[in-house]
Each structure stands twice: as structure tokens, then as C-alpha cells.
Amino acid sequence: MAGESSQKKAKKPTLEYIQVAFDTPRRYDWSTGKYLGKFYAEAKENGRIVGNRCPKCREIWLPPTPVCPKCKVDMGWDWVELPQTGTVTQYTYLVYPLWDPHYGEKWANPYPSGIIQLDDGTYYRHFLEETDKDKLRVGMRVQAVWKEDYDERGQGPNDILYFRTIEDQEVKR
Amino acid sequence: MVERVGIVAAGQTKYHPDRSDVNEEELAYEAIKQVLEATGLNLSDIDSAVSCSQDFWDGRTISDMNVQHVVGAHLGHEDKVAEDGINAVYLAMGHILSGHHDVVLVVTHMKESQGEKSLIENAAFDPVLMRPLGLDFLAAAALQAKRYMYKYGITAEQCAKVAVKNRSNARNNPFAQEPMDITVEDVLGSKILAYPIRLLDTKPISDGACAVILAREEKAKKLTPKPVWISGASNCYETHYLGDRDLADCDALVKAAKKAYNMAGIKNPLRQMDVAEISGEYSYQELLWMEGLGFCGCGEGGKLLDAGATKMGGKMPVNPSGGMLAGNPNGVGGMTRVAEAVLQLRGEAGDRQVPGARVALAHGVTGICGQHQCVMVLSNK
Amino acid sequence: MGQTYHTSKRPDVNQAEMVGEAVRAALADAQLSIKEIEGVFFSNMETFEGIYLPDHGMAAEVGNFGKPGLKVCTGGTSGGSLVVEGFYMVASGLYDLALVIGFEKQDCGDTTAAITAAATPVWGKGATTGAIGEFAKAALSYMETSGAREEHAAMVRLKADQGACRNPYAHLKLGLKSVDEILKSGYLVWPLRLLDFCPQSCGACALIFASEKRAGKITKKPVWIADVEVVHQEPFRAGTFGDPTGKETYTQHVACERLYKRNGITNPRKDIDMAEIYEPSNWEEMSLYEHFHFCEKNEGWKMIEKGITEIEGEFPVNCSGGVLATNPIGATPVIRVAEAALQIRGDAGEHQVTKDVKTALASALGGPNWTVLTLLKRLL
Numbered sequence: 001m002a003g004e005s006s007q008k009k010a011k012k013p014t015l016e017y018i019q020v021a022f023d024t025p026r027r028y029d030w031s032t033g034k035y036l037g038k039f040y041a042e043a044k045e046n047g048r049i050v051g052n053r054c055p056k057c058r059e060i061w062l063p064p065t066p067v068c069p070k071c072k073v074d075m076g077w078d079w080v081e082l083p084q085t086g087t088v089t090q091y092t093y094l095v096y097p098l099w100d101p102h103y104g105e106k107w108a109n110p111y112p113s114g115i116i117q118l119d120d121g122t123y124y125r126h127f128l129e130e131t132d133k134d135k136l137r138v139g140m141r142v143q144a145v146w147k148e149d150y151d152e153r154g155q156g157p158n159d160i161l162y163f164r165t166i167e168d169q170e171v172k173r
Numbered sequence: 174m175v176e177r178v179g180i181v182a183a184g185q186t187k188y189h190p191d192r193s194d195v196n197e198e199e200l201a202y203e204a205i206k207q208v209l210e211a212t213g214l215n216l217s218d219i220d221s222a223v224s225c226s227q228d229f230w231d232g233r234t235i236s237d238m239n240v241q242h243v244v245g246a247h248l249g250h251e252d253k254v255a256e257d258g259i260n261a262v263y264l265a266m267g268h269i270l271s272g273h274h275d276v277v278l279v280v281t282h283m284k285e286s287q288g289e290k291s292l293i294e295n296a297a298f299d300p301v302l303m304r305p306l307g308l309d310f311l312a313a314a315a316l317q318a319k320r321y322m323y324k325y326g327i328t329a330e331q332c333a334k335v336a337v338k339n340r341s342n343a344r345n346n347p348f349a350q351e352p353m354d355i356t357v358e359d360v361l362g363s364k365i366l367a368y369p370i371r372l373l374d375t376k377p378i379s380d381g382a383c384a385v386i387l388a389r390e391e392k393a394k395k396l397t398p399k400p401v402w403i404s405g406a407s408n409c410y411e412t413h414y415l416g417d418r419d420l421a422d423c424d425a426l427v428k429a430a431k432k433a434y435n436m437a438g439i440k441n442p443l444r445q446m447d448v449a450e451i452s453g454e455y456s457y458q459e460l461l462w463m464e465g466l467g468f469c470g471c472g473e474g475g476k477l478l479d480a481g482a483t484k485m486g487g488k489m490p491v492n493p494s495g496g497m498l499a500g501n502p503n504g505v506g507g508m509t510r511v512a513e514a515v516l517q518l519r520g521e522a523g524d525r526q527v528p529g530a531r532v533a534l535a536h537g538v539t540g541i542c543g544q545h546q547c548v549m550v551l552s553n554k
Numbered sequence: 555m556g557q558t559y560h561t562s563k564r565p566d567v568n569q570a571e572m573v574g575e576a577v578r579a580a581l582a583d584a585q586l587s588i589k590e591i592e593g594v595f596f597s598n599m600e601t602f603e604g605i606y607l608p609d610h611g612m613a614a615e616v617g618n619f620g621k622p623g624l625k626v627c628t629g630g631t632s633g634g635s636l637v638v639e640g641f642y643m644v645a646s647g648l649y650d651l652a653l654v655i656g657f658e659k660q661d662c663g664d665t666t667a668a669i670t671a672a673a674t675p676v677w678g679k680g681a682t683t684g685a686i687g688e689f690a691k692a693a694l695s696y697m698e699t700s701g702a703r704e705e706h707a708a709m710v711r712l713k714a715d716q717g718a719c720r721n722p723y724a725h726l727k728l729g730l731k732s733v734d735e736i737l738k739s740g741y742l743v744w745p746l747r748l749l750d751f752c753p754q755s756c757g758a759c760a761l762i763f764a765s766e767k768r769a770g771k772i773t774k775k776p777v778w779i780a781d782v783e784v785v786h787q788e789p790f791r792a793g794t795f796g797d798p799t800g801k802e803t804y805t806q807h808v809a810c811e812r813l814y815k816r817n818g819i820t821n822p823r824k825d826i827d828m829a830e831i832y833e834p835s836n837w838e839e840m841s842l843y844e845h846f847h848f849c850e851k852n853e854g855w856k857m858i859e860k861g862i863t864e865i866e867g868e869f870p871v872n873c874s875g876g877v878l879a880t881n882p883i884g885a886t887p888v889i890r891v892a893e894a895a896l897q898i899r900g901d902a903g904e905h906q907v908t909k910d911v912k913t914a915l916a917s918a919l920g921g922p923n924w925t926v927l928t929l930l931k932r933l934l
Contacts, residue, residue, distance in 0.1 A: 017565045020301050022604065026292045028232035031284075033196030038676060041828045063677045066199050069242035072216035074206075092690035094743050115691060133744065138698060157677060221784070227606075228627065234601040235629035235921050241788035246806045252635045255607075255627040256599065264624065264639060270646030296606040301568065316878050330779040412619040428620060460731075512780075540610045545624075 022102040036156065038079065043159040047146050049082045051122055062122050063157075078094040084144040085166065091128060091136050111162055116142060127162040141166040178266045178553070179393030179400035182211040183512035185383040188350035188500045191286040192380040197231060201282040202243040204384035208278070211473070212386055212396045216245030217472075222275040225254045225261035225281040227504050229293045243411040244278055255279075255550040256408075257452070258383060258508030259537030259547045263406050265387045275389050276396075276500070282382035283502035290378070290425035298542060299413065305433030310373070310503075310541060317542045318457040322369065324421040325472030326423040327460060329369055331479065333360035335456040336498055338484055343495025345524035348509075350379055350500025360396050360456075377442075379500045383508045385515070399519040401551050404532075405437030408547035409480015415542065420451070421472075426536075426546040437550035439532075441483075442467045446550070447530040448517050449491045450510035452538045454503060459483075459491065461534060466548065492527040493517070507547060555892040560757030560880045569603060569659045570612035576659070576758035576885075577616050577655060584762050584772055592761070594618035596625040597636035597656040598884035608657075616655065627890075630832070630920020631784075632656065633887030636929055637916075638782045640763050650765045656888035657758035675745075678913040686751060690743040693837035694848045696777040697745065702840055702855035704745070708736035709858045710836035711749055711878060714747075717865065718875025720904035725880040745801040752834045757882035759889045764802030777895040780929045781817055785809040789922035804919075806845035810924040814847070817929060822847050826929075828870040828897055829912040830890040832919040833877050843871070873897075887918030891928050898932045 022064040026066065032040050035052065042048045051060040054068035055076050060070070062082065069077055091114030114136075118124055130136055142163035146153075153159040184207025188193075192200055201224075208216065220281040222244035226236040233239075237253035244251055254261040258281030263276040294309035321327055343352035355373060361469040386396075393400040409432075411425035412418050417450045430442075439445045447500060449466070453459045460474030468489060469477040477483060483491035492498075494513040514533035516522040539545040556579025566571055581588060594616065596609040605611060613619035628635045633656035640654035696702055712733060718724035728749075730736060736828040742748045769776040785805040810822070831846070833839035840854035848869060849857050857863050863871040872878075874893040877886055894914035896902040913932070916925040 018301060019565070020305070022300065022304070026232070026289055027287050029193070030232065030287060031193040031196050033199040034194065035199070036196060065242055065788075067216070067243045069247040072242075072245045072247065090691040090695050092687050092694065092743055092745075094687065105320060112346050113687060138694070228599070228601050235627075237628060238789045241786055241922075246680055246786040247788055248785055248803060248805060251628075251786045252626055252639060252784070253628045255609075255625045260624045262895060264626075264643075264733065267639065267642040267646045270648065271642035272645065273642060293606060295612065296604060299611050300605065304808045408622045408624060410610065410613050410618045410621060410623060413613045417614060429622065432622070515721060540607050544607075544613070546608045 010122040032156065035066050038066050040106070040154065040156040043156055044153040045159060047083060049144065050079050051082055053078045053080050059119070060122050062124055082122055086124065086142060086163070088114045088128065088138055088140040088142055089117050089123070090138065092116040093133055093136070114163070116163055126157065126160060129162040129164045148167040176270070176365050177390045177402045178269045178387055179402050179546065180511070180515050181315065181386050181388050181393050181396040181400055182208040183385045183515040184208040184211065184274055185509055186381045188379045188381040188502070190350065190378055192284060193286070197226070197236070197239040197282055197284065198243050200284065200380065201240045201280050201382045201384070204282070204382040205243055205278065205280055208384045208386045214276070214386065214396070218276060219245045219249070219278045221250035221252070221268055222246055222280070223261045223265045223268070224252060224254050224277045224437070225256070225258040225504065225508070226283060227255060227389055228294060230283055230285065230288050230504065231287060240280065240282070243282060245531055250274070256545055257349060257503070257537040257539040257547065258505050259511055259535060260408055260507070260539070262385060262387070262508060262511055262549065263408060263547060265343050265492050269387060275392050277387045278384065279508070280382060280384040281505045281508045283504040284380040285378045285502045286380050296365050305413070311367050311370065312529070313415060313541045314455045314458070315370050316415065318369055318455065320419070321421040321457055321461055323476070326458065327359060327472070327475045332374055332456040333357040334478055336360050336429045339492050339496045339498040342485060342493050342525060343499035344345055346494045346499070347523070349495045352495060352499055353463050355442055370455055375496050376454050379502045381502050381505055382547060383505050383512050385508070385512060388430060392533060399553065401515045401518045401553050403549060404547065404552045405435065405439065405550040407431040407432035407436070408545065410543045411546070413541070413544060418544055423465035423543060423546070426462060426543065426548070429546045429548045431468045433548040433550050435502050437552070439550060442534070446489065446532045446534050448493060448514070448527040449534040449536070450494060450496070450513045451491055451536045452497055452506045452510055456498065458543065459496065462490065462538070465546070466534065466536065490527050493522065493527055507535070510535040510537060511549060511551070514551050518551055520521035524550070555761045555895060556583055557723045557759045557889060557892060558757045558892055559723055560755045560882055564661060564756045569605060569608060569657070570615035572659055572756060573612055573655055573657045573758045574615040576657070577653065580653065580760035580762050586651070586762065586772065591621065591651055591653045593643060593652045594644070594865070595621035595636055595640050595652060595654045597627065597632035597888070598624070598625065598658060602883060606842065611690045628920060628924070630834070630883060631887060631918040631924045631926045632884050632920065634918025634920070634926025634928070635784065637761070637888060637891050638784055638926060640761070641779050644763045644765050647765070650768050652763045653760060654763060654888065655758060655760045656885035658882035658884040659687060659756045660754040660882060661756050664900035670830050686691060686743045686746060689751065689835045689838060690746045693745050693835065694840065696837050696841055700852035700855060704729070704737060704839065705733055705857040706858055707750060708733040710839050711736050713864055714836070714872060714878040715857065717873045717905050718879035721874045722903070723880070724875040725757070726753050726875070727879070746835060746837070747827055749834050752877045752881035755880050755882040757880065757885050757915050759885040759892050761888060761892060774856055774864040775899045777898045778934045779929050780931045780934060782929070783809045783813040783927045786924045787922060793934040804845050805862060805923055806842065809927050810846045813929060821868050826913050826915050827909060828873070828894070828907055829915040829917070830872055830874065830876070830894040831917040832887060832890055833872065834881070834919065836878060839872070839876070841898055842917070846915070865905065866908045870909070873905045873907055887916070887926065890916040890918065891930065894930050898930060
């Protein structure tokens with residue numbers, strides 16, 4: 001119609017979404033404390049895996065802890081050296097890359113990780129060297145492989161690079 | 174309240190600028206050991222635990238995972254509060270009053286030395302509108318201090334006097350981090366951090382932990398000959414955006430205090446209470462919060478201080494422990510106030526004891542310019 | 555109660571506004587105004603969105619300014635802990651009317667990174683593969699010990715999707731048609747497929763709790779919280795979710811045994827009518843059937859095979875689509891309670907289960923296998 005077509009409609013402002021992104025690294029200085037500190041020291045200086053033992057129930061805890069979770073008593077200072085070989089009880093491998101948010105590094109790819117039962121019965125979660133997923137099996141026997149360079153150590157459990165498969169020993173579950 | 178909730182033990186670590194000798198769980202355990210020893214309880218006697226820590230400060234998600242075993246939460250009940258520690262005590266009170274638990278352990282821990290204060294606090298601000306301004310709690314507090322001083326004529330000297338009083342009080346407190354013998358001139362001559370706040374108007378970086386055990390009335394009486402009762406408690410939020418409120422007012426605190434006072438039957442705070450432990454990271458805050466707590470009218474915090482009412486021996490000694498200014502981590506500060514109030518009411522506050530204290534106030538604050546306030550009235554009657 | 559329509563990205567709202575939607579929905583459902591609410595409690599994992607003190611930031615939008623309240627934060631169980639805390643605060647007599655809100659806006663941050671950050675930074679850097687890796691290990695153990703096959707996991711996934719498609723609030727509505735379709739999809743962290751794990755969602759859920767004397771005046775159909783139970787444990791239990799040692803105690807066992815004993819439940823499948831459990835993966839759902847004593851050990855996969863846990867089944871579980879379809883972490887346990895309550899009220903619409911629901915169990919799971927249980931009833 002004549003009147004309407006000559007009117008020019010003002011353009012309505014369109015809805016715009018604002019996006020704000022922050023990419024700020026935050027620095028943290030974490031302490032290991034006394035108990036984890038002992039583990040770190042033993043790993044770095046002596047290439048040993050240690051756990052601490054509860055005075056009441058005699059269970060060995062890894063990672064070391066100031067209080068026995070089960071008995072709820074003070075653990076004291078009773079340290080036990082643990083074996084460096086064990087059996088894989090659970091494992092998994094990542095198909096996509098993951099970033100470690102604490103350290104900003106890319107990790108866990110391609111190394112699989114697993115729960116290893118050390119020969120004394122204590123359980124320990126760590127990387128496995130075997131990257132071929134067809135070769136991974138529950139029951140595999142594995143052994144700790146340490147970082148050779150002393151200066152690269154001091155990372156506690158990460159002083160152990162991974163657990164290497166000991167070929168001809170398989171435990172049937 | 175039909176049945177009362179009692180605090181049967183309170184423990185704290187000596188506050189220190191850098192506890193790199195311990196990790197979070199060991200730090201918390203130091204405080205927990207004290208309360209266990211005081212009551213003769215074991216971790217297995219605890220029905221539930223409430224912990225308080227800040228994920229952002231600990232640098233890990235689910236930061237209560239750190240302390241599970243030291244609070245006895247192996248196959249036990251534990252909850253985490255993400256505000257100042259005094260709110261964990263409040264929540265624990267709810268645990269007991271609901272009838273589900275009889276003995277509750279509360280612990281708060283924080284290591285300010287671990288993280289970057291400004292960046293962490295900046296993350297509390299609204300990401301779109303306020304964060305890009307680069308604000309942290311100090312900058313926001315400076316805005317509040319200036320507004321408060323402008324509106325009511327509070328002077329820098331009055332704020333400085335708070336710092337002088339508290340640092341001096343701290344000399345009687347074996348747990349205090351930085352007791353100091355300073356003068357108003359020292360404070361006014363110290364470095365400006367964010368105008369008008371100077372270095373000595375604020376608190377140092379601090380690491381520490383605080384723990385208390387709460388129990389229902391009957392049990393409390395068996396656990397200690399000197400239980401301290403929580404006769405009133407409440408908390409309250411304020412608006413977030415700094416422009417939404419007049420920073421010189423503290424409505425949230427007024428509301429929280431009113432509720433707590435109603436519960437405790439307090440109509441005249443100055444007359445009916447004997448000592449107050451008030452949180453505040455910056456010196457002006459003690460004056461402002463006193464107004465919110467009803468110790469004096471709006472804008473009269475400075476006058477009350479000048480009249481000597483809040484110093485040791487005055488009508489209402491405020492912060493005989495030295496308060497947060499002498500060194501308390503934020504997040505733990507409010508709960509330390511509770512612990513100190515408990516010591517006062519048990520007559521165990523040593524050289525900083527207010528003689529004959531029967532009713533005490535503990536106050537905690539979380540967030541930007543005291544956005545979240547919590548007030549607790551304790552008594553030993 | 556009120557929920558937002560959960561989805562993966564909400565660019566149209568910020569965190570506060572999203573929560574505001576849930577709050578308004580809850581208030582409308584109860585026909586109350588925010589003024590009458592006495593306290594507001596929140597649950598949220600602040601590191602997921604990178605917002606410190608989020609309950610402060612939304613004071614204006616949600617209306618908690620001028621009101622008491624606080625925030626709890628315990629990882630995956632945050633929402634569960636929130637329900638428990640809200641329950642205690644009202645049961646204690648300190649509040650008559652409380653609003654509890656669980657929320658998470660996961661498009662704001664990197665959730666996997668944040669969950670991985672739950673590992674203590676001073677132990678095992680890199681060896682914790684986030685939540686997914688732990689569930690993958692557990693799934694492997696379950697396959698080995700119980701005889702469950704990947705087909706069973708796929709059946710659980712199918713059930714979840716079918717439920718989600720009937721639930722207007724659910725996030726992932728994939729329209730899956732068959733088990734084969736699922737078995738063809740790709741692996742994420744072996745043996746978990748992309749479809750086997752919960753998504754990252756944005757959403758909020760708000761519940762209004764009222765004391766006994768107020769509840770009857772507000773609504774004709776109150777749903778009662780009969781009991782709650784919280785069981786935690788320290789981290790680093792070997793195989794956090796699937797125990798290879800054979801001698802670890804699961805928090806789920808301890809929690810449900812305590813809860814059942816206190817409430818006189820001797821045969822869970824008969825005494826309880828349905829459950830909304832927190833299952834981050836379909837394998838975990840089968841394990842949880844066993845943990846909560848809905849069936850015998852190593853028989854969880856038989857329940858899904860026989861269709862017992864379907865909507866029309868004898869013991870429906872997660873007919874809303876569960877966590878597999880929707881997972882805004884801070885809100886998820888609250889959603890479980892909300893969904894269970896909807897079933898009791900008979901208001902679940904298309905995903906209402908066939909049988910009459912008088913008693914329901916809602917569970918939350920989080921952290922290193924923590925459990926929070928809430929028992930809901932139509933009549934106390």
C-alpha cells in the first residue's frame with residue numbers, strides 16, 4: 001500500500017553474544033610435606049619405592065600418608081622398601097591426547113596407564129611402557145624403569161618412567 | 174533451639190608465612206590432632222566432618238580430597254564448604270540440630286603461600302564486566318575504604334589505630350604470625366598498596382589451619398567440663414557488583430547479625446557481650462563491621478575506637494588475638510575467630526584473656542568487600 | 555523443583571542467568587516468590603568454570619542477596635552433598651523454606667582438565683587419566699570378572715537414550731535405534747566408547763525444601779526426604795572405581811547398607827520402587843546395580859539383559875536418561891533427586907514409569923568413588 005511502502009523501517013539492533021575468554025596461567029608452589037617428601041627423597045637419591053606402615057593394622061600405604069585411613073591412627077615413621085616388580089591388574093590407554101592442567105604438559109599419550117600390584121601386595125598406579133594395545137593384558141609382569149639422569153629426578157613417583165613388561169612371565173588369574 | 178550445640182575443643186596451628194614443610198593434609202592434621210587430644214576422642218569417634226578449603230587456592234579441584242583420611246572420612250561422612258571457615262562451623266551446627274549426627278569435626282585449612290593471590294581473587298569477579306578491570310580483593314577493598322572514609326569522615330589515622338591495636342594485641346597470642354609494636358606514624362609511613370590502603374593496614378601472606386569439634390548438648394557436657402554453646406548464628410549474602418550497593422554500608426552483616434542476635438537473645442550488643450573477634454583483612458574493615466554488628470551507629474566506628482572502647486580493658490575488646498591483621502589465611506580467619514572466642518569463654522586465653530568473659534561474638538567474612546558475612550554468638554552459660 | 559533445558563552450550567546466558575532460569579522454574583512450580591525463601595544453598599565446582607565464588611557472582615540474578623546461604627563443593631557429589639546439607643538445615647529447624655541449587659556451565663571451561671586437576675599435584679603427575687581413565691579401568695575389570703559383554707553396556711546406553719528422548723530437559727537425545735549402532739561407534743579410552751560416557755552439559759536444577767509444617771500448605775504433593783547417607787573415602791584406593799584387590803570396601807555398599815538398615819529395607823527391589831542413580835558410564839551402571847543390592851554380585855548385566863530396569867520394567871532405573879544423557883556436574887545429583895521426585899509425584903510426563911512409585915532412591919557419585927544417597931517417599 002502506498003503509505004507503508006514509502007516508510008523506511010529503522011534497523012533493529014540484532015542480539016549479539018559477547019564472549020570473554022581468559023587464558024591466564026596461575027602459578028602454584030605445592031609442598032610435598034613430610035611424608036610424600038620421604039618418598040620423593042628415596043626415589044631421587046636411592047631409586048627406591050617406599051611406603052609407610054600403620055602401627056596398628058600393619059597395612060602398607062602407597063602413597064605414604066600421615067594417618068592410617070582405615071584405623072585412623074597416627075602413622076608414625078615406619079618405612080618399608082617395596083619391590084619394583086609387579087603384575088598388571090587393570091590398564092587403559094588413551095585414544096585422544098590429554099593435557100595435564102597442573103603442569104601444562106601433554107601426557108599420557110602414547111603411554112598406557114595401569115594399576116600394578118607390586119610383588120608384596122601393594123597396589124600402585126603408573127604408566128606402562130608397552131604401547132601396542134594388543135600386547136596389553138591383565139596379568140602381565142612388569143618392572144620399574146627409572147629415569148637415568150639424576151638431575152631430572154626429584155619428581156617423586158614420576159622418577160619412574162614407566163613399568164616395562166618382563167616378557168616370559170605371565171601370571172594366570 | 175531445643176537442644177544446644179556445644180563446641181568442645183578448638184585448635185589452631187601457629188600461623189606462618191610459608192609452611193612448605195607440610196602439605197595441606199599434614200597442616201590440617203596438626204590442628205586436628207590438637208582437638209582430638211583435648212577431648213580424648215579418636216577419629217573413629219567422629220560422626221561426620223565438615224571441611225573448608227578453596228579449590229582455587231589449593232590449586233586442585235575437589236580440594237577436600239586432600240584431607241579425607243585426616244578427618245576420619247574413610248567410609249565416613251564429610252562435606253566441604255566453599256566459603257570462609259566460620260560457615261563450616263555453621264553447617265556443622267545444622268548437622269547436629271538435624272538429629273543425624275552427635276559429634277562433628279570441623280577443619281579449615283589454607284596455604285596462601287602456594288598460590289598467586291591477585292590472580293585467584295581476580296577470578297572471583299564477574300568475568301565479563303569486572304574481571305577485565307584487573308580487580309582483586311585489595312583493589313576492591315581500597316574502593317570500599319575510600320568510600321567509607323569519604324561518606325563518614327573516617328580518617329587514615331583511625332584505620333591505622335586498628336592496625337596498631339591488633340598488632341600489639343597479637344604479642345599476647347602464641348599463635349599469631351606477626352605481632353608488632355608499631356605506632357600510627359609507622360602505619361601511615363608504610364608503603365601504599367592501593368590507595369588508601371597501606372602495607373601495615375593489611376595482613377601478611379599466611380598459612381594455617383584451624384579445627385573445632387562440635388557436639389550435641391548431652392554429649393558435649395561429657396566431653397569437656399567447659400563446653401561453649403553456640404547461642405546464635407546466621408550468615409547473609411550481599412549483592413555482587415560493586416556498583417549495586419553503597420560500599421560504605423554493610424546490609425548483609427546487619428541482617429546476619431540481627432538473626433544471630435535474635436537467636437541468642439541479644440538486644441544490646443555492647444552491653445550483653447563481653448568480647449568480639451571480628452574478621453577483616455584490612456584495617457578499615459574492623460571499623461565498618463563494628464557498625465554492621467550494631468556496636469555503634471553508622472559511621473561511628475572511628476569514634477568508638479577513639480573512645481578506647483575496643484582496646485584491651487575497654488567496654489568491648491575487639492580482637493584480643495590480633496585478628497586477621499596479625500596474620501591469618503583468608504578462608505581460615507573466620508574460624509580462627511571462633512577458636513579464639515572459645516578460648517576466651519573457657520578462660521584459656523592466657524595473656525590475652527578478657528577477664529570474666531561469658532558471651533563472645535565471632536565473625537567471618539568471605540568474598541569481595543565482605544559480600545558474604547557470618548555472625549556467631551557464643552556463650553559459656 | 556525446576557530445571558533448565560540442559561544442553562552442551564549456552565552462549566545466550568551467562569552462569570548467573572542460567573541458574574536464574576532454574577530458580578524461576580522452581581518458584582513457579584511451588585507458586586512461591588523468592589521473598590519467602592529463607593536461605594539459598596549452592597553446589598558447583600568452581601574450577602570447571604574458572605569462576606571463584608560463583609554463588610557470590612549471581613547474588614542479584616538468583617536473589618540470594620540479603621539472604622543467608624552458602625556453597626558446598628565436593629566434586630561429583632556436590633549436588634548430593636547439597637541436598638544433604640539443605641535437608642539438615644531445614645530439619646534442624648534453622649530454616650523453614652530453603653532453596654537448593656546445583657549448577658554447572660561446562661562450556662565455560664575445560665572439564666576434563668579440571669577433573670584431572672583433582673589429582674593431587676604432588677603424586678603421580680600424569681598417571682591419573684581424569685575420570686574417564688578410571689572408569690575405563692573399572693569397566694575392564696567388570697568385563698573380566700562378571701562376564702558382561704560390550705553388548706550389555708550398549709543395551710544400557712540404548713535405554714538411557716530412549717529415556718532421554720522422552721525427557722524434555724535431557725541434553726543428549728541421539729535417537730539411537732539399536733545396540734549394533736552403538737557397537738559400531740569409536741573408542742575414547744579403551745574399553746569405553748564415546749557413547750559410553752556422560753557428556754559435558756550446561757544446566758542447573760533447583761529444589762525447594764520446606765519443613766514439615768510448611769510443606770503441606772505449599773503443595774498437595776510434597777515429596778518427602780526420608781533419609782540421607784553420605785560415605786566418603788580417601789583417594790588412591792587402587793582402582794578407584796573397580797576394585798582389583800577383591801578386598802576393598804565400596805562406599806556404595808556401606809552407604810546403602812546403612813541406609814537400608816535404618817529404613818527397614820530388606821529387599822531393595824521390592825521395598826523401593828525405582829532408582830535414579832548417578833552413572834557416569836554405562837559399565838558403571840551395571841556395577842551400581844550390584845553395589846546397591848538390586849541384584850546379586852556379577853549379575854548386574856543380567857538385569858539389563860532381561861529388561862528389568864526399563865521404563866515398563868519391574869525396577870526402573872534412570873528413565874530420565876540418567877547421567878549418560880545429561881551431566882552438568884554440580885547439578886547432576888540434584889537432577890537425580892528432582893527426577894525421582896517427579897516420578898513419585900506422577901509428573902514425569904512421557905518418561906513416567908509404568909508402575910506406581912511410592913519410594914525412590916537417588917544416588918550421587920563423585921571424587922574417588924564417594925557416594926551420597928537420598929531416600930524419597932510419597933508418605934512418611
